[in-house]
Amino acid sequence: MNTLAASNGIDRAGFARLVEQHQDKLRNFLYRYTRNTQDAEDLTQDTFVKAYRNIHRYDSKYSFSTWLYTIARRTAYNHFRDKKPTEALEYDIAAGADTPDVEAAQEDEKDWVWEAAKKLKPDFREALTLKYVDDLSIEEISRVMGKTQTNVKIILFRARNQLKKLQTIENPRKA
Numbered sequence: 001m002n003t004l005a006a007s008n009g010i011d012r013a014g015f016a017r018l019v020e021q022h023q024d025k026l027r028n029f030l031y032r033y034t035r036n037t038q039d040a041e042d043l044t045q046d047t048f049v050k051a052y053r054n055i056h057r058y059d060s061k062y063s064f065s066t067w068l069y070t071i072a073r074r075t076a077y078n079h080f081r082d083k084k085p086t087e088a089l090e091y092d093i094a095a096g097a098d099t100p101d102v103e104a105a106q107e108d109e110k111d112w113v114w115e116a117a118k119k120l121k122p123d124f125r126e127a128l129t130l131k132y133v134d135d136l137s138i139e140e141i142s143r144v145m146g147k148t149q150t151n152v153k154i155i156l157f158r159a160r161n162q163l164k165k166l167q168t169i170e171n172p173r174k175a
Contacts, residue, residue, distance in 0.1 A: 015055070019048050022065060025134065026072055032129060033076040043079060047072040066140040069130075073144055116166045117159075124159035131156060 023044060030047070031040035050071050051058075058067050117125050123145070130141045138156075142149045 015052060018064060022068055023048070025065075026068060029069060029129075029134060030072055030076055032133075033073075033080070039079070043072065043075050046079075047075050050075065062143065063140055066136070066143045069134075069136070069140075069144045070146075116163055119166065120159055120162055123155055124162065127152060127155045128159050 026047060027040050027044045030043045031037065034040050034043065047068065051068055054071075058064065117128055120128075126145060127141060130136045130144060131138075136144065138149050138152050142152045145152065147155070
């Protein structure tokens with residue numbers, strides 16, 4: 001990644017490889033904010049343009065994806081600044097099951113979790129998504145969300161507790 005931060009310019013081929021590597025996950029990340037495929041694609045493109053123009057600000061001691069997700073998050077917030085936040089947290093996580101019955105049960109549980117997550121505070125939903133869908137570390141989540149690592153851990157703890165409470169209320173047999 002150090003090839004990107006050349007003092008006289010940018011290695012376009014290197015940046016193109018980074019775009020190819022990150023565009024699908026980034027588009028999915030933005031789709032969860034927008035719930036609109038076209039908006040997600042537009043915001044993905046905007047994010048990469050901003051990243052390209054500001055590559056000189058990237059600090060290579062941190063993960064490129066964390067820096068990129070931070071830009072994407074801010075781009076999405078700026079895009080919808082005047083709109084009411086949307087309810088967006090539906091994501092298809094591939095479930096590996098041995099039998100169709102087990103797979104169906106896992107799918108039902110997964111659907112319930114993400115439906116229940118829609119009832120949580122936006123920070124809770126975002127932290128859960130970054131952790132369990134995008135598989136980011138606590139450190140990366142803290143940079144993306146602009147919060148301390150301790151705060152992220154607290155948010156995740158509270159979000160999981162809220163999900164457990166919702167499960168107890170909505171389906172006491174599974175609790």
